[in-house]
Amino acid sequence: MNRGLLICLRGKDLLRKSTRAVQHKIIRHYNCEAESEIKRFIAENTEIVRDQSLTPEISLRLFTVKCRFWTERPELWPFPDPFWAIYWPGGQALARHLLNNPELSAGRKVLDLGCGCGASAIAAKLSGAAHVVANDTDPVAAIATKMNCELNGLEPLPCVTENLIGSEPENWDLILLGDMFYEETLIDSLHNWLNKCVKLQRTQILIGDPGRAQFESHEIKKLLYEEAQFDLPDSVREENYGLTNSTVWSYRPEN
Numbered sequence: 517m518n519r520g521l522l523i524c525l526r527g528k529d530l531l532r533k534s535t536r537a538v539q540h541k542i543i544r545h546y547n548c549e550a551e552s553e554i555k556r557f558i559a560e561n562t563e564i565v566r567d568q569s570l571t572p573e574i575s576l577r578l579f580t581v582k583c584r585f586w587t588e589r590p591e592l593w594p595f596p597d598p599f600w601a602i603y604w605p606g607g608q609a610l611a612r613h614l615l616n617n618p619e620l621s622a623g624r625k626v627l628d629l630g631c632g633c634g635a636s637a638i639a640a641k642l643s644g645a646a647h648v649v650a651n652d653t654d655p656v657a658a659i660a661t662k663m664n665c666e667l668n669g670l671e672p673l674p675c676v677t678e679n680l681i682g683s684e685p686e687n688w689d690l691i692l693l694g695d696m697f698y699e700e701t702l703i704d705s706l707h708n709w710l711n712k713c714v715k716l717q718r719t720q721i722l723i724g725d726p727g728r729a730q731f732e733s734h735e736i737k738k739l740l741y742e743e744a745q746f747d748l749p750d751s752v753r754e755e756n757y758g759l760t761n762s763t764v765w766s767y768r769p770e771n
């Protein structure tokens with residue numbers, strides 16, 4: 517991992533760099549690893565960060581300049597692309613909004629879809645949610661999320677790694693989506709599925725996004741209502757192509 521690769525992670529062509537051969541090797545390698553080995557790898561290759569985000573109350577294991585893979589060759593990274601090692605600006609705004617408004621989570625059943633490092637799920641749990649499930653299709657993100665729960669004095673949250681988009685909607689009170697609107701096809705499928713979740717289960721949907729182009733130009737924008745906007749800290753701005761703020765939207769297709 518290096519700064520160039522981290523920038524690529526934040527950009528539009530999200531980490532499509534590995535060759536097919538390297539990806540096969542990654543997957544085989546991952547399948548052979550025990551969870552404890554992966555935890556040790558995460559602990560060795562991340563730094564605990566607390567005060568450089570919109571939610572200094574939450575500690576997270578993230579990539580920083582002090583980590584080996586900041587300068588190491590990306591092809592030596594043995595797992596799928598580590599989206600979970602970044603606290604994305606959309607997730608930061610969402611977690612900040614939840615901590616500012618604990619009534620949004622308190623006593624409720626919450627799903628954090630595309631949890632990455634798990635910060636939004638952690639914010640919901642810290643705000644008194646009755647039941648929180650973190651979901652990410654990357655199994656390493658699920659392990660990182662459990663480790664981040666422990667860092668914040670929480671029992672590890674249940675983490676599921678199935679692709680829930682398109683599945684039969686469950687009775688979630690609240691679905692959280694931090695920085696999940698970065699690819700056209702992903703936004704299309706999310707739009708369809710979220711629409712069903714609202715119509716069939718009356719689920720409340722909150723989205724955090726820093727104004728990514730694919731999101732801004734998508735028709736879903738017409739069904740969103742602004743709940744809050746946050747100025748990003750200087751360090752987050754520097755690492756995110758000059759993005760300056762991040763917004764929390766509620767998705768209300770029936771209004």
Ligand SMILES: C[S@@+](CC[C@H](N)C(=O)[O-])C[C@H]1O[C@@H](n2cnc3c(N)ncnc32)[C@H](O)[C@@H]1O
Pocket residue numbers: 599600602603604605606607608629630631632633634635636651652653654657678679680681693694695696698
């Ligand atoms: C840009 S990151 C955002 C992470 C986190 N929500 C945040 O804001 O910091 C997107 C995450 O979504 C996950 N992801 C992508 N497609 C997914 C899907 N269909 N279901 C669940 N997670 C998915 C990726 O693995 C990645 O961790």
